[in-house]
Amino acid sequence: xxxxxxxxLGLVGNREDALDLSQEAFVRAYRNINQxxxxxxxxxxxxQILKNLCISHLRKRKHSQxxxxxxxxxxxxxxxxDEFSPDAVVGKDETKNEVWKAIGKLEPKHREVIVLRHxxxxxxxxxxxxxxxxxxxxxxxxxxxxxxxxxxxxx
Amino acid sequence: xxxxxxxxxxxxxxxxxxSDQQRRRFEEHLAGCSDCTAExxxxxxxxxxxxxxxxxxxxxxxxxxxxxxxxxRIERGIGWIMFSVAAIALxxxxxxxxxxxxxxxxxxxxxxxxxxLALIAGLAILFVSVLRERLYFWKTDRYKxxxx
Numbered sequence: 001x002x003x004x005x006x007x008x009l010g011l012v013g014n015r016e017d018a019l020d021l022s023q024e025a026f027v028r029a030y031r032n033i034n035q036x037x038x039x040x041x042x043x044x045x046x047x048q049i050l051k052n053l054c055i056s057h058l059r060k061r062k063h064s065q066x067x068x069x070x071x072x073x074x075x076x077x078x079x080x081x082d083e084f085s086p087d088a089v090v091g092k093d094e095t096k097n098e099v100w101k102a103i104g105k106l107e108p109k110h111r112e113v114i115v116l117r118h119x120x121x122x123x124x125x126x127x128x129x130x131x132x133x134x135x136x137x138x139x140x141x142x143x144x145x146x147x148x149x150x151x152x153x154x155x
Numbered sequence: 156x157x158x159x160x161x162x163x164x165x166x167x168x169x170x171x172x173x174s175d176q177q178r179r180r181f182e183e184h185l186a187g188c189s190d191c192t193a194e195x196x197x198x199x200x201x202x203x204x205x206x207x208x209x210x211x212x213x214x215x216x217x218x219x220x221x222x223x224x225x226x227x228r229i230e231r232g233i234g235w236i237m238f239s240v241a242a243i244a245l246x247x248x249x250x251x252x253x254x255x256x257x258x259x260x261x262x263x264x265x266x267x268x269x270x271x272l273a274l275i276a277g278l279a280i281l282f283v284s285v286l287r288e289r290l291y292f293w294k295t296d297r298y299k300x301x302x303x
Contacts, residue, residue: 143163
């Protein structure tokens, strides 16, 4: 429950939406529980549901903000920076807020590894299992995510 | 190996994910590579400030109401499905009975009866046509298994 909420918060940056999306993910998981493959854990499967919900939420939000009707061929959206509000972070520290906003500007594939590693303290092996990829991909994504984060913080 | 090959190990080293042997080899590389040493220092600083960011824990009340919120959504979902199925079934039954009565009614004008039958036949043709088209595309769509 807490994992779902905090992962959603890391992906969408907003507390109310994180609560709503994490609950909706459990509802969808309940309805489709028969799709969990035997021998594979519940969490990676559940994570895909949660991630897809968060990404479509960001897409809808960006779409409604842009007022565009173009729905084809869009890349996965970065979160709106306004969404990554300081009230989601403990303490009124400017550096922490800057880091939090910079995380919001990352591409979703980079943001998710940062969220899983830093906010859920998952090992590379656990992240790889969750994302259905190998450890090499996780380390590579972390490298580029952190590199991008460094660039964002230095500008 | 060139520095590019060490970038994954740089992350593993930073996050304490390397085996003892990998760690020793990477430290040997660091001893002779100022670029990787400088990059590692920058990443260490970044990791330190990122680790300081912690997310606000919602109030206890939110957690207490969390599962009941999910239960309510599931319950409402079931309610809506039952309501929709019943509404569709009753509408079809009611419509069928109304048409039956109209057709059997000797006082109803013949134009009305013919028009109604033509309307039903037209709807049936449209439905079959759309259904057939969908089935055809579904069978021949090479990308149907691709997740959108």
